Amino acid sequence: MMCMQRYDLFSENNFSAEKNEFLYMHTPSPSVHTSGLRRERAHFHEIFLTLQKHKSAPRMNTSHPATRTTALRAAFPYTVPICAGFLFLGMTYGILMNVSGFSFWYPMIMAMSIFSGSVEFVAVNVLLGAFHPVAAFGLAVMIGARHLFYGLSMLDRFRGLGWKKPVIIFMMCDETFSIEYTAEVPAGVDRGWFMLWVSVLDYVYWVAGAVLGAVCGDFICFSTEGLEFVMTAMFVVIFTEQWLKDRNHVPALVGLLVSAACLLVFGAEQFIIPSMMGILLVLGLLRGRLSNAGQKAGAKGGEG
Amino acid sequence: MKMTFLQQCITIGVMVLGVVLTRFLPFLIFPPGRPTPRFVRYLGAVLPAAVFGMLVVYCLKDVRFFEGTHGLPEALAIALTVVLHVWKRQMLLSIAGGTLFYMLLVQTAF
Numbered sequence: 001m002m003c004m005q006r007y008d009l010f011s012e013n014n015f016s017a018e019k020n021e022f023l024y025m026h027t028p029s030p031s032v033h034t035s036g037l038r039r040e041r042a043h044f045h046e047i048f049l050t051l052q053k054h055k056s057a058p059r060m061n062t063s064h065p066a067t068r069t070t071a072l073r074a075a076f077p078y079t080v081p082i083c084a085g086f087l088f089l090g091m092t093y094g095i096l097m098n099v100s101g102f103s104f105w106y107p108m109i110m111a112m113s114i115f116s117g118s119v120e121f122v123a124v125n126v127l128l129g130a131f132h133p134v135a136a137f138g139l140a141v142m143i144g145a146r147h148l149f150y151g152l153s154m155l156d157r158f159r160g161l162g163w164k165k166p167v168i169i170f171m172m173c174d175e176t177f178s179i180e181y182t183a184e185v186p187a188g189v190d191r192g193w194f195m196l197w198v199s200v201l202d203y204v205y206w207v208a209g210a211v212l213g214a215v216c217g218d219f220i221c222f223s224t225e226g227l228e229f230v231m232t233a234m235f236v237v238i239f240t241e242q243w244l245k246d247r248n249h250v251p252a253l254v255g256l257l258v259s260a261a262c263l264l265v266f267g268a269e270q271f272i273i274p275s276m277m278g279i280l281l282v283l284g285l286l287r288g289r290l291s292n293a294g295q296k297a298g299a300k301g302g303e304g
Numbered sequence: 305m306k307m308t309f310l311q312q313c314i315t316i317g318v319m320v321l322g323v324v325l326t327r328f329l330p331f332l333i334f335p336p337g338r339p340t341p342r343f344v345r346y347l348g349a350v351l352p353a354a355v356f357g358m359l360v361v362y363c364l365k366d367v368r369f370f371e372g373t374h375g376l377p378e379a380l381a382i383a384l385t386v387v388l389h390v391w392k393r394q395m396l397l398s399i400a401g402g403t404l405f406y407m408l409l410v411q412t413a414f
Contacts, residue, residue, distance in 0.1 A: 085396055092403075106316075113320045122362070123319055131311040133318050140322025142355055147323070149348040151330030152340055158331070165331075172327050226407035232363035232378070233385050233402035239356040240389045240398075251350035255357025268365040275361070279354045280347075287346055 071193030074186050079201040082175045086202065089117055090209020091216070092230050093124075098217025099224045100124055111210035115203060116173060118238075119143050120210075121231040135272050142276050150177040157181075161192040171199035173206075250290060254282050373414045381406035 090111065097107040106127075107120075114120050119140050126136050150172055157180070158165050168180075176199050185194045243252055259275040266274050283290075307315065334340060367375040385402030392398070 088396060088400070110316060110320075113316070114323050116323050118359070119319060119323050122359070123316065125362075126319070127307065127312055127315060129306065131307050131315065133314050136315045137318040137322045140319040141326060143359065144323040144326035145347075145355060146352050147326040148330055148344075149352075151327060152334065152344075152348065155330060155334060166328075169327050169331060170324065223411055224407075226377075226410040227403065229378075229381060229406035230399060230403045232360070232382065233399045233406070235356055235359040235363055236382050236385045236402065237389050237395055237398045239353075239360050240386050241393075241395070242353045242356055244390065244393075246353055249353075252353040252357050255354030256361060257357075258354075259358040259361035263361060263365055271365065272358075272362065275358050279351075279358060283347070283350050283354060284343075287343070290350060291346060 067190045068193055070188070071190050072197045074189045075194050075197035075201065078179045078183055079198055079205070082179075082202055083205045085175070086205035087209040087212070089230075089234070090206045091213035092227070093117065093120055094210040094213020094215070095217045095220065095224065096121070096124055096213075096227055096230065097210075098214050099220075099227065100128060102127070102214075104211060104214035104217075107210045107214040108207065111207045114140075115171060115206060116144060116147075117206070118234070121234065124228075124231075130269060132269075138273055138276055146174070147172055150174075150181075153177075153181060158195075161195070164192045164196045168195055168199045171203045173202065176202045248290065250286065251283065254286070255279055258282055377406055377409040377414050380409060 093111070094104070094107045097110075098104070110120055110123060114123065122139055122143060123136075126132075126139065151169070154172075154177070158168060161168065179198050180195050183194075183198075185191045239252065243249060246252065258278040259271065262271040262275040262278055265271070364375070364378060367378050369375045381402050384405050385398050388401045389395070389398035
């Protein structure tokens with residue numbers, strides 16, 4: 001939901017035939033705010049591996065309780081920074097729903113079923129506005145569209161995980177993806193359980209935050225006027241982060257300008273669907289230019 | 305609240321459907337071993353930045369620039385959020401800082 005770190009989506013083997021075409025946009029870099037923790041994790045894994053050697057790890061059996069706890073112990077450290085972020089943002093979301101007049105069932109059920117912070121924050125606005133189910137569906141798809149590309153990059157990695165696969169796919173979010181895509185699953189730890197635990201832990205943090213916020217909203221004794229700005233701030237930050245990492249700013253500007261133009265023409269209640277169609281249209285028309293620019297940039301500057 | 309309970313349920317339902325669709329679709333339409341269409345990969349590269357631009361505009365859709373506060377608190381808080389983020393690159397810090405500053409502005413200055 002938050003950590004929009006960039007990754008090299010197309011470096012997987014399944015893309016090798018046509019790779020590097022759009023890489024100019026993607027600077028593979030570790031997450032800015034988790035890189036410090038990476039060292040700690042590495043340290044943790046060293047200790048962990050030593051322990052494994054000493055007790056002569058049992059043969060891998062995915063239904064064995066030890067497999068589960070081992071994977072949980074390996075997965076938990078990765079999720080600690082996300083815990084703080086999700087509890088904070090989840091609580092803000094819960095409080096916002098509370099002060100917008102919704103009982104705690106709403107944020108709880110929406111956190112559990114939507115499980116996408118950006119979609120849920122937008123849903124607060126959508127629920128307070130007029131009834132436009134088609135626009136609501138379109139918004140959810142557009143905001144969630146990045147999951148499509150997480151999915152594409154995980155096609156191979158999620159193979160053969162059995163019943164865990166649909167659960168992990170359902171619980172996919174920015175943060176979980178960034179861990180499952182980049183983390184080296186330590187030797188002796190079951191891959192499926194490791195990824196399942198990362199997903200479940202992140203999921204629990206978010207839902208717990210939302211429920212906490214929704215319940216605590218009743219006991220808040222300071223003015224929450226202006227709290228709704230948290231959504232604006234969140235998207236401004238994600239937009240800025242994206243801007244700092246992209247070499248080509250045309251897509252970002254297309255998004256801003258096309259939607260601003262549609263807002264002027266169609267008004268606040270109607271502009272979102274024309275904006276989405278306009279963005280797709282303009283990006284489609286610019287495809288040749290943006291792809292070519294990318295290839296040139298790629299040839300000149302290498303990959304990030 | 306403008307919506308009836310049923311309309312709320314439908315709205316939440318279609319939004320759940322929309323998001324869940326984006327999560328499962330790749331696994332349904334791209335069975336292992338088939339190359340991803342070029343246009344999909346192109347959209348994967350350019351769409352996120354554009355969508356976040358659209359969402360920033362969406363957040364500001366109800367701001368009136370020609371009356372009231374002329375969008376000044378929004379502009380100031382966004383400026384602070386961007387500066388904080390370019391400076392520290394800490395998402396939570398930028399979001400919390402910008403939001404608190406905005407709350408301070410609308411509750412005291414404006």
